[in-house]
Structures are given as C-alpha cells and as structure tokens.
Amino acid sequence: MPEPMGFFTDTTVCIGCKACEVACKEWNQLPARNGGVGELSGDSYDNTRKLDGIHWRHVRFIEQFKGPYDGRWLMMSDVCKHCVQAGCLEVCPTGAIIRTEFDTVVIQSDVCNGCRACIAACPFGVIDINPVSGTAQKCTLCYDRLKVGLEPACSKACPTDSIQFGAIAELRTRAHKRVDQLKAQGVKAELYGADPQGALGGLNSFYLLVDEPEVYGLPRHPQLPSRHLAKSSTFSAASAAVLGVLALVGLRKRRMDEMGGGGGGGGAGGQN
Amino acid sequence: MSDTFFSGAPHWTWFIIPYFFIGGLAGGAYFLAALLDWFGRPDDRPVVRTGYDVAAVGAILSGLLLTIDLGQPLxxxxxxxxxxxxxxxMFKGWSPISFGAWGILLFGLFAVLSALGARAEEGRLQMPALRAVGGMVRGGVAKLVAGIGGLIGLFIAGYTGILLSVTNRPIWADSPWLGALFVASGVSTGAATLIxxxxxxGATERSLGWLSSFDARALVVELIVLIAFIVSLGSVNRVWVSVWGLLLLVGVVWFGILAPLRMHARRQPLASAAKLVLVGGFLLRLATMLASEGIDRYRVAVGL
Structure with missing residues (x-):
C-alpha cells in the first residue's frame, strides 16, 4: 500500500510563471478556452483567474499595492487540496468521486453525471464543469502518472520548486523547517492545511503563506458540508410536524363546527 | 467574513429553481390530499383527487427538470x-442529493398510483392496463399508498432546503433553516394550487374553506421560519443588499405572505390569495438560489 502523497506549495518562491498551469493543461489535454469562449480577467495580469473544469492548476496573482512605490506581489499556485475528509466525496451521489491508494481524491469522468453537488460542497471552490465532457472535473494529482511512478506534471515543471511533490509526512517535515527558516529571517510565515488534527483532517495539498488565508482566497476554517445535516433535518421535521398538527387541528375544528352548527357544504366553486 | 464565500457556484439555476418550486408544491399537495383522504369527509374527494393529479404531474415534471439539468442527462x-x-x-444516507434522488423516484411511484386510483374511482381511465392498476388502488390499499406517499411528499417539499444547507455556499450553508422554510412554503403552495x-x-365550499384556513396557518409558519432563517444568517445578511433582497422583502414577504394573509383574514376571493402564494413561493426559491449563485469566489478574493 503506497503512503499518502501530495503537494507542499511554498508560495514565497513562486514567480508566477504559470509553467505548472501549462504543464497541467498539456498533460491532461485540457482546452485553453472555456467552451470556445476566451475569458480574460481584464483587471489583473492573472489572465486565467480561477480554478475550474479546464484549469486544474491556477497561479493566483495577489496584487497588494498602496501606491506606485509601496506594494508587493504574492503568487500562489492553487490546486485541489485532496482533503483527508473531502466534502466533494461526501456528497457525490453517483460514487464518481473516489479516494485512491495514494490518499488523493479523484473524479471518475465516466461515472460523473454532472449534477454539480460537489461544486457547491467544496469549501475551496476547486471543482467546476468541464464544457467538453459535461462532467465535474478537477486535479487528479496526476493519478495516471503516479500509477507508473512518475511525478505530477505541475511539480515536475515548476522551475523554482515552489510546488513540491512527495510523501505527506516527509513534506510536512520539510515545510516546518522552511517556516522556521523564514521566521528566523523575520518573515511572517504560516502553514495552511498541514495540521492533520486541523480542518478536514488536514489537506494533502498544503501551503506556506505569508499573509492571511483570505488574502489568497482560502477559507480560514474550511468545513464539511454535512455539518448542518442533522440540525437542518431536525428543523425540517419539526416544521413538517407543526404543519401536520395544524392541518389535523383544522380538520377537527371543522368537524366540531359542523356538529355544532349543522355545517355548510354543497356546490362547486366558492371563489371568484 | 463567512468561510462559505470562498466556494464555487454550482450553476443550479433555470431548471433547478422551477424544480424546487414544482417539487415543493407537488409534495405539499400530495400531503394535503392524503390528509383529507384519511381524515376528511366524502365531499373532500374532489380535492383529494386533484391533489393526487397535481402530485403525479409534479413528480414527472420534477424528474424531467432534474434530468435535463445534468451535464450528462443519459x-x-x-x-x-x-x-x-x-x-x-447507489445510496448515501448522508448526502441529500442521493436520498433525494430515491425520494423523487418513490414519490413519483406513489403519486402516480394514487392518481390512477383516483381516476379509476371517477371512471376516467380508458386504457385497460391503467384501469387495472387504478382498480387495485382502492379502499385500504389506496389509504396505505396515500399515507406513505403523503409523508414522502412532505419530505420532497423540504429536502431541497436540506440539500442547499449541506453545501459550502453562502446563504445556503450559513443557516440550518432552509429545509424548514421550504417545507412550509411547499405545503402552503400546495394548498394554494388545490384552491x-x-x-x-367539483370541490365544495367547505373543502375550500378548510384549505384556505390551513393555508393561512401555513403562511404564518412560513413567516416565522423565514424570520428565523434571516436572523440565523447574521453578518451574511449583507448579501441581501441587492435586487435579491428587494425581491425577498417585496415579492416573498409582502406579496407572497402578508398580502394573502390579509386576504384570508378579510375573506376576500380565495383564488387571488392563492395566486399570490404561488408567486411568493416561486420568488422565495428564485431569491435564495440566485442571491447565492451570484457570489463568485474570485471576485470575493480580490475584493470586488
């Protein structure tokens, strides 16, 4: 049994070259245009904008400028987090989303029917419909490459090793050392998703960030969609019970009124 | 900021919104028809038969809308x-979309059986096969089918709200009250359809009077649950500072709940109040769905 594999993304060394995006598209044969429509952001050098059904890797450009000489660029190569407790896998009604032997989360395109429940369930907004297949798609962590002992295309292409691929336990050790190194240099650095006791049981694709998670478009406390299931079901059942009782009370009152006053009745209509 | 603002929109729009409305209405109508079948009087039969027809047609339409909406309908x-x-x-008891799919199938089965039974009762079935099936759904069997089907109807009216709560989307996953709200709205719109x-x-005034008084009570429940829903959203309520908030306030609360309640209280024409209830029920789904669908995580992240 292979050990859990994943990515450690050190955002401090990302240069925004988007080689990972290109490598991902090339290996996975993803179209450049969304259903034939070219979409440009128009407000950023980040022209691919977000993760979706045809962008399984996305280098986010965060432009923090207060003035012409006071600012910085943050770059982060974003991808599916391959959550240990995955919301998408939890809700998928067709069984298309599976956990692999590498502890990664993969959508089987030939099983998915495009119901889009997984899109709404993912706390990171990773999944979307691929216009070519009509099914939900996202990063597979190059499952086909892993099966034959190859490294995923994105990390292989990354020229600065911002994206590091390997066994999760080893990556965590490496990440903590890097955080210590940066903190010693006075850089505010934190790991996001590296804690196996943390949100969603830890993320098999985790990040080193130098600002708040929200700045990178990441939720601070990602949660499973099922957190509301019991409460929502209870409230719905209570609402149904109240309506049922009201209906029965109304029927009983009608009967009592009829017994007391002889009742009305007859004739169709009664309206307009 | 709620963590739900970083999720992606599932594009559940022009097939799913009508489905939520029709499914809720059909489930509510079946529940009320079953209730009258069990506890009503013989002169309630026209309402019962109408409720079964509405449920059957609604179930078929719901299945079609859900199928067409899929990226791979086949x-x-x-x-x-x-x-x-x-x-x-294939069944996941913890996934509302999974148990909802089975719910719709069973609802359709029970609703069609009840509708055939009701049509056989009226002698309106021409095809021998349908007449044979309809003929079997009578007496105790008909009541049993209606009893189980009515409960499934209530489930169909409300599970769509639970489905929305069991996501990570803004509004939907920020409150556990959507299921309860959709149950109340579904039953209320079901009553309005029957009116x-x-x-x-051939419904009698007595039956219509009961439907009207029940609809008024259901609207009060809906209003209370809607208030609980809004309160539970907390800071997320800022999303209602939009056209969808206006629609919720004017279209749903005023025209869909308060105005029909006033008409019921003043004993004004039932049909006018019922039409407003239906419009309000549809706008409730429209506003809650599109207010969330319109929130794009990319734009949230870059502060737009």
Missing part, C-alpha cells in the same frame, strides 16, 4: 444504481 440512473456494478444500489384547481373537479 447518466441520470447513476444516482440510483452503481454504474460499474449494476444493479447494485385554484380543485373547484374544476
């Missing part, structure tokens, strides 16, 4: 059976 059966291991059942349609089948 794979609709993957929700019911394991595609790689047919005929093994509008059952007079054609």
């Amino acid at each position: 794979r609709f059966w993957h929700m019911l059976f394991q595609s790689a291991n047919f005929p093994a059942i 509008l349609l059952s007079p054609r089948r």
Whole structure:
C-alpha cells in the first residue's frame, strides 16, 4: 500500500510563471478556452483567474499595492487540496468521486453525471464543469502518472520548486523547517492545511503563506458540508410536524363546527 | 467574513429553481390530499383527487427538470444504481442529493398510483392496463399508498432546503433553516394550487374553506421560519443588499405572505390569495438560489 502523497506549495518562491498551469493543461489535454469562449480577467495580469473544469492548476496573482512605490506581489499556485475528509466525496451521489491508494481524491469522468453537488460542497471552490465532457472535473494529482511512478506534471515543471511533490509526512517535515527558516529571517510565515488534527483532517495539498488565508482566497476554517445535516433535518421535521398538527387541528375544528352548527357544504366553486 | 464565500457556484439555476418550486408544491399537495383522504369527509374527494393529479404531474415534471439539468442527462440512473456494478444500489444516507434522488423516484411511484386510483374511482381511465392498476388502488390499499406517499411528499417539499444547507455556499450553508422554510412554503403552495384547481373537479365550499384556513396557518409558519432563517444568517445578511433582497422583502414577504394573509383574514376571493402564494413561493426559491449563485469566489478574493 503506497503512503499518502501530495503537494507542499511554498508560495514565497513562486514567480508566477504559470509553467505548472501549462504543464497541467498539456498533460491532461485540457482546452485553453472555456467552451470556445476566451475569458480574460481584464483587471489583473492573472489572465486565467480561477480554478475550474479546464484549469486544474491556477497561479493566483495577489496584487497588494498602496501606491506606485509601496506594494508587493504574492503568487500562489492553487490546486485541489485532496482533503483527508473531502466534502466533494461526501456528497457525490453517483460514487464518481473516489479516494485512491495514494490518499488523493479523484473524479471518475465516466461515472460523473454532472449534477454539480460537489461544486457547491467544496469549501475551496476547486471543482467546476468541464464544457467538453459535461462532467465535474478537477486535479487528479496526476493519478495516471503516479500509477507508473512518475511525478505530477505541475511539480515536475515548476522551475523554482515552489510546488513540491512527495510523501505527506516527509513534506510536512520539510515545510516546518522552511517556516522556521523564514521566521528566523523575520518573515511572517504560516502553514495552511498541514495540521492533520486541523480542518478536514488536514489537506494533502498544503501551503506556506505569508499573509492571511483570505488574502489568497482560502477559507480560514474550511468545513464539511454535512455539518448542518442533522440540525437542518431536525428543523425540517419539526416544521413538517407543526404543519401536520395544524392541518389535523383544522380538520377537527371543522368537524366540531359542523356538529355544532349543522355545517355548510354543497356546490362547486366558492371563489371568484 | 463567512468561510462559505470562498466556494464555487454550482450553476443550479433555470431548471433547478422551477424544480424546487414544482417539487415543493407537488409534495405539499400530495400531503394535503392524503390528509383529507384519511381524515376528511366524502365531499373532500374532489380535492383529494386533484391533489393526487397535481402530485403525479409534479413528480414527472420534477424528474424531467432534474434530468435535463445534468451535464450528462443519459447518466441520470447513476444516482440510483452503481454504474460499474449494476444493479447494485447507489445510496448515501448522508448526502441529500442521493436520498433525494430515491425520494423523487418513490414519490413519483406513489403519486402516480394514487392518481390512477383516483381516476379509476371517477371512471376516467380508458386504457385497460391503467384501469387495472387504478382498480387495485382502492379502499385500504389506496389509504396505505396515500399515507406513505403523503409523508414522502412532505419530505420532497423540504429536502431541497436540506440539500442547499449541506453545501459550502453562502446563504445556503450559513443557516440550518432552509429545509424548514421550504417545507412550509411547499405545503402552503400546495394548498394554494388545490384552491385554484380543485373547484374544476367539483370541490365544495367547505373543502375550500378548510384549505384556505390551513393555508393561512401555513403562511404564518412560513413567516416565522423565514424570520428565523434571516436572523440565523447574521453578518451574511449583507448579501441581501441587492435586487435579491428587494425581491425577498417585496415579492416573498409582502406579496407572497402578508398580502394573502390579509386576504384570508378579510375573506376576500380565495383564488387571488392563492395566486399570490404561488408567486411568493416561486420568488422565495428564485431569491435564495440566485442571491447565492451570484457570489463568485474570485471576485470575493480580490475584493470586488
């Protein structure tokens, strides 16, 4: 049994070259245009904008400028987090989303029917419909490459090793050392998703960030969609019970009124 | 900021919104028809028969809308059976979309059986096969079918709200009250549909009067749950500072709940109040769906 594999993304060394995006598209044969429509952001050098059904890797450009000489660029190569407790896998009604032997989360395109429940369930907004297949798609962590002992295309292409691929336990050790190194240099650095006791049981694709998670478009406390299931079901059942009782009370009152006053009745209509 | 603002929109729009409305209405109508079948009087039968017809047509339309909405419609059966291991059942009790798929199938089955039974009762079935099936749904069998089907109807009216709560989307996943709200709205719109349609089948004033008074009570429940829903959203309520908030306030609260309540109280024409209830029920789904669908995580992240 292979050990859990994943990515450690050190955002401090990302240069925004988007080689990972290109490598991902090339290996996975993803179209450049969304259903034939070219979409440009128009407000950023980040022209691919977000993760979706045809962008399984996305280098986010965060432009923090207060003035012409006071600012910085943050770059982060974003991808599916391959959550240990995955919301998408939890809700998928067709069984298309599976956990692999590498502890990664993969959508089987030939099983998915495009119901889009997984899109709404993912706390990171990773999944979307691929216009070519009509099914939900996202990063597979190059499952086909892993099966034959190859490294995923994105990390292989990354020229600065911002994206590091390997066994999760080893990556965590490496990440903590890097955080210590940066903190010693006075850089505010934190790991996001590296804690196996943390949100969603830890993320098999985790990040080193130098600002708040929200700045990178990441939720601070990602949660499973099922957190509301019991409460929502209870409230719905209570609402149904109240309506049922009201209906029965109304029927009983009608009967009592009829017994007391002889009742009305007859004739169709009664309206307009 | 709620963590739900970083999720992606599932594009559940122009087929799903009508489905939520029609499914809720059909489930509510079946529940009320079953209740009258069990506890009503013989002169309630026109309402009962109308309710079964509404439920059957609603269930069929719901199935069609759900199927058309899929990215791969021909794979609709993957929700019911394991595609790689047919005929093994595909069912996840913790996934509302999974148990909802089975719910719709069962609802359709029971609703069609009840509708055939009701039509056989009226002698309106021409095809021998349908007449044979309809003929079997009578007496105790009809009541049993209606009893189980009515409960499934209530489930269909409300599970769509639970489905929305069991996501990570803004508004939907920020409150546990959507299921309860959709149950109340579904039953209320079901009653309104019966008020509008059952007079054609010979409904008496007594039946319509009961439907009207029940609809008024259901609207009060809906209003209370809607307030609980809004309160539970907390800071997320800022999303209502939009056209969808206006629609919720004017279209749903004023025209869909308060105005019909006033008309019920003043004993004004039932049909006018019922039409407003239906409009309000549709706008409730429209506003809650599109207010969330319009929030794009990319734009949230860059502060737009």
